[in-house]
Amino acid sequence: MSESTKATPAAGSFLEGTWLRILAPTLLALLFLGGWEMMVRVREIPPYILPGPIAIWQTLLRDWGSLSVSLLITLKITFMALSVAAILGLVLAILFAQSRIIELSLFPFAVILQVTPIVAIAPLIIIWVDDIAISLLICAWIVAFFPILSNTTVGLNSADHNLKDLFKLYRASRWQVLTRLLLPSALPYFLAGLRISGGLALIGAIVAEFVAGTGGSASGLAYRILEAGYQLQIPRMFAALVLVSTTGIAIFLSLSLLTHLLLRHWHESAMGRGDRR
Amino acid sequence: MSPRRPLLSLTGVSKRYATGTLALDGIDLTIMPGDFIALLGPSGCGKSTLLRLIAGLTSPSAGTMEWPMATHDATGEVERDIGFVFQEPTLMPWANVIRNVALPLELAGKKRREAEERAAEWIARVDLKGFEKAYPRALSGGMRMRVSIARALVTRPRILLMDEPFAALDEITRFRLNNDLVQLWAQERFTVIFVTHSVFESVYLAERIMVMAPRPGRIAEEVAITAPAERGEEFRTSPEYAAQCRTVSLALSSAMGGAHE
8 A cells, every 4th residue: 555655656757657557446345345445344334235345255266166157157158159159240241241232131120139128138048948058048149249240340341442442453253352362351340349249258157147047057157156155145246246347347458459460450449548650 | 467466455435424424435555565555634534444354353344355365263363464553552561561562462472581582672772672571651752652663563563553652752753763763663574554645655655656635535636656675864864755745635634635625
């Protein structure tokens, strides 16, 4: 604490950039958590109304055995949904780019899929599909799919028109145009879609688990939250919530890292402030 | 001695866009192998359209274009054998210099290794040795344009089309690239068609200047330029150069004046 308070007045020159980006939010988070703990203690709020961060942390450690199993299940559904969304979104976007008729006939249905609230159709899907894991996967996929599809479609259509002419001039085949021009042009858009969909896949998986409400040992984090709520084990509810948020943050950070690694040489979005020309 | 065959002859070529605008009207132009032709004119005179017609990126609404020396591909289409330099460098930002320059060869089915070897030669010829692995965004505007020129020449095309390639560069860089282009042309003797709106640039570079007039786009006058075999800074400051700039300038203003009457 003393170090960071000493460092703050010197901000500006050396704190700018990476340090500021890490320090500022961390400091804010510590202040927030400290205030929360203080409030809970001073006002003697019972843990079944609002547990303090320390109590939540202790519960997380104590219940790690059952929570980690649920975490893995939720993670599995999220990643499978995201992978299927990424592959299908990419393939469909490529089809759209190849044929205007396919795009015109299919795109409205993709939009319908996107605007229909997942909470409303999740019960149907769970009724129709026997395997609960697959129905959860479908729900998460529906939510995650659209940003990848629409972003990649925009990306494929935004290739430099002079470069298109150049490829035409050299009589490039459809395949060459796709792999050497359209796909690289679409990569930043695809990755931006993937970053949005990463979070959405997690939300989709959680929402579907809530609706499904399946018990037993093989259930995800959402069910742990429900279960803890019924049993008034509020610290455990918060612990599960912390895991959900942490997972979301981890997904976002790893997809950001992937984006940075793939685009750092050429795309403005992946450049540090220092190496911009 | 039989007369030399032209590389390309255009007869009565017109281009009308879907909007109804007549971009080009009755262009007659014969291009001989090794010519350095400048298409000079104000914006809207159809000089870029003419270049795109020659490149095959768009087709004429009327008139004929003949390529007496060209071969035909399997579908019966003319193999134009063209290099094109756009107004912007038009590089692939995701690919480094050597991958950019090797692109035309790879599109033609050359093995990557062979393509990169030949690309490296041309990178050296445009004075970019050492920048093979650099990405376009790390290069200056002039260097990017050099990469673009290397890419256009790597297939050793019979004809090099340039669409105001140096218009966006500063004067010092433009002069240097002008010199380098003239030198490359003197060595290789490919045919160049160079679109520009600069009288000075056209006189410095070209042997034949087609002065174009707008609305509808047409060739108003052809001016032949006489210059020493070695064009360089000396030519740029010589009285002959100034005199020919004056001639071309007058031709250009009379072409523009005609359009207003």
